[in-house]
Amino acid sequence: MGRRSRKRITTSDAAPPRTTEARASSTRPPSRRDEAPAAPWGRFPLVELCVLSAILLGVAGFVVGGGAGNVLLTGAVLMGSVAGLEVALREHLGGYRSHTLLLSGVLGIATLAVNYFLRLDRATIVPIALAVFGIAFAGWRAVFKRRSGGFGMKVR
Secondary structure, three states: OOHHHOOOOOOOOOOOOOOHHHHHHHHOOOOHHHOOOOOOOOOOOHHHHHHHHHHHHHHHHHHHOHHHHHHHHHHHHHHHHHHHHHHHHHHHHOOOOOOHHHHHHHHHHHHHHHHHHOOOOHHHHHHHHHHHHHHHHHHHHHHHHHHHOOOOOOOO
């Protein structure tokens, strides 16, 4: 049995020929909305250095101990938080991923802290912080919808 003995594919069974648009879309690089936004400072690893310094400060805080160690640990938490907040803000404003809850929570907690140190009545601190959280949530969500092309949330 030679090559001719195989059953030939009829035109109805064959896959439709690929159009030029289909070929172009498969070779096209992903759109900008599918990529994480680039940092404004280029390829310099600023966030990574910030995280590294947070790790080093944390280790130093545990080793030193006492009051000075607590200060170092607080610095480590702040450095790590700033690094994560920067990435979240960049991704949110770039329309890449929604970080509405995180950004609103930061504003709510900051409001709690400011009101606590202003020595406001404790019964009013939480409602004010919740109001700030709610307003910020609506604002951040509107910003993300505008930047992402109408999506309220992106799941990857």
